Amino acid sequence: MNTGPRARRCADVGEVVPELALGILTGRARSDALAHVEQCTRCTEELEQLSRAADAVVQVAPEVEPPLGFEVRLFGRMGVSGPATRRLHPRRVLAVLAAAAAVVALGVGLGVGLSGGPGPTTSAPAPHHPGPLVSVADLSEHGEHVGQVFTYGGPTPWVFMTLSDSAARGRVTCEVVTTGGAVRTVGTFVARSGYGAWGAPLPVAPQDVRVAEVVASDGSVVARARLG
Amino acid sequence: MGESPVAEVGPTDEALLAGMALGDHGAAVVFVRRYQRRVFGLAFSMTNDAMVSEDVAQEALLRVWRHAPVFDARKGSVTSWVLTITRNLTIDALRMRRAVPTDPDDFAAAAAISLEHDPEDSVRRGDARHLVQSALVTLPPEQQRAVVLAAVYGRTALEISETEGIPLGTAKSRIRSGLLRLRAAVEGLRGVEEER
Numbered sequence: 461m462n463t464g465p466r467a468r469r470c471a472d473v474g475e476v477v478p479e480l481a482l483g484i485l486t487g488r489a490r491s492d493a494l495a496h497v498e499q500c501t502r503c504t505e506e507l508e509q510l511s512r513a514a515d516a517v518v519q520v521a522p523e524v525e526p527p528l529g530f531e532v533r534l535f536g537r538m539g540v541s542g543p544a545t546r547r548l549h550p551r552r553v554l555a556v557l558a559a560a561a562a563v564v565a566l567g568v569g570l571g572v573g574l575s576g577g578p579g580p581t582t583s584a585p586a587p588h589h590p591g592p593l594v595s596v597a598d599l600s601e602h603g604e605h606v607g608q609v610f611t612y613g614g615p616t617p618w619v620f621m622t623l624s625d626s627a628a629r630g631r632v633t634c635e636v637v638t639t640g641g642a643v644r645t646v647g648t649f650v651a652r653s654g655y656g657a658w659g660a661p662l663p664v665a666p667q668d669v670r671v672a673e674v675v676a677s678d679g680s681v682v683a684r685a686r687l688g
Numbered sequence: 689m690g691e692s693p694v695a696e697v698g699p700t701d702e703a704l705l706a707g708m709a710l711g712d713h714g715a716a717v718v719f720v721r722r723y724q725r726r727v728f729g730l731a732f733s734m735t736n737d738a739m740v741s742e743d744v745a746q747e748a749l750l751r752v753w754r755h756a757p758v759f760d761a762r763k764g765s766v767t768s769w770v771l772t773i774t775r776n777l778t779i780d781a782l783r784m785r786r787a788v789p790t791d792p793d794d795f796a797a798a799a800a801i802s803l804e805h806d807p808e809d810s811v812r813r814g815d816a817r818h819l820v821q822s823a824l825v826t827l828p829p830e831q832q833r834a835v836v837l838a839a840v841y842g843r844t845a846l847e848i849s850e851t852e853g854i855p856l857g858t859a860k861s862r863i864r865s866g867l868l869r870l871r872a873a874v875e876g877l878r879g880v881e882e883e884r
């Protein structure tokens with residue numbers, strides 16, 4: 461067994477290699493460790509392996525659909541001639557739904573909505589595996605597209621809503637109008653600077669929802685989606 | 689390590705970056721559409737703020753576009769490069785705005801949501817992301833927290849010891865033990881890939 465100075469040095473440096481790999485070792489400790497690693501094949505390999513593990517941690521963050529208009533704004537800054545607007549391609553619908561389902565499930569565990577505001581005011585648990593998608597509709601505000609509404613069926617009908625760059629501020633209410641004309645309040649949520657995402661159980665069958673509305677605290681309708 | 693499944697469809701990430709380095713707008717459009725959800729998702733997981741996350745995600749992808757010519761594949765994967773840029777910009781944004789980052793437990797919980805049930809299936813398909821998710825969520829909670837604080841939020845062992853109220857040696861030990869366990873998952877996958 462090698463217990464010479466070099467092996468002892470490897471053992472010493474090995475204690476801090478994880479911090480070196482994570483990029484959180486600083487000052488003299490960092491420069492000393494790097495000086496040894498550069499001359500030691502074994503420690504170099506150790507550092508490479510731990511660096512791959514450290515890099516992998518940020519890669520586990522879930523994918524989240526950026527706000528609408530993200531691409532247009534980005535391509536404008538890049539000077540890239542991308543499409544002026546984007547329609548919701550079926551794959552994008554799936555991506556939005558995946559993000560929506562993740563946020564809905566996250567909202568239960570974390571008690572937050574996408575905007576960082578409070579989650580649903582209702583206390584019913586969100587389904588971790590939402591039922592089948594029943595409808596998707598655009599939320600409009602004075603003719604401008606400001607978000608989307610998704611309704612799900614299954615044992616626990618569910619509605620999910622996203623708002624992006626809308627006029628909604630502060631606490632707003634989600635209401636649905638049924639095909640029979642009944643207005644039902646689904647819950648309230650907080651829109652921050654016009655952005656927000658939120659989900660809650662539907663008090664009516666999703667097939668019966670004709671209109672979904674975002675209503676401000678003064679009773680005015682901020683945005684509306686026609687689902688039926 | 690392997691890229692996510694989306695990277696296996698169409699041109700490789702490296703090919704797109706090479707095109708972007710030459711000013712190919714088409715390559716940039718494909719690249720942005722491939723990565724925008726991961727970039728925005730990482731920033732959002734760290735901040736829980738859609739506006740900050742959009743600013744960060746835009747800046748990160750803009751930097752990738754501008755610095756595509758200097759990307760060096762020998763130093764790591766495109767995914768790692770893009771997400772490291774995003775992580776660093778998010779840390780800067782949190783500091784500048786003196787904003788409160790998400791709790792590291794919430795970051796791990798978000799990662800667990802899309803976790804697959806069968807890690808062995810992830811190995812067979814070479815899906816490193818799910819394998820690391822699995823390894824991360826099965827770490828003892830104190831190790832998971834220490835690793836996320838260090839790897840995602842860039843906190844030093846001393847900072848972790850102070851914020852967690854634990855001795856410095858304990859903070860170092862948690863970081864080390866957690867990262868060694870994650871290494872076992874990542875290197876196990878590499879071993880499977882090399883056997884193919």
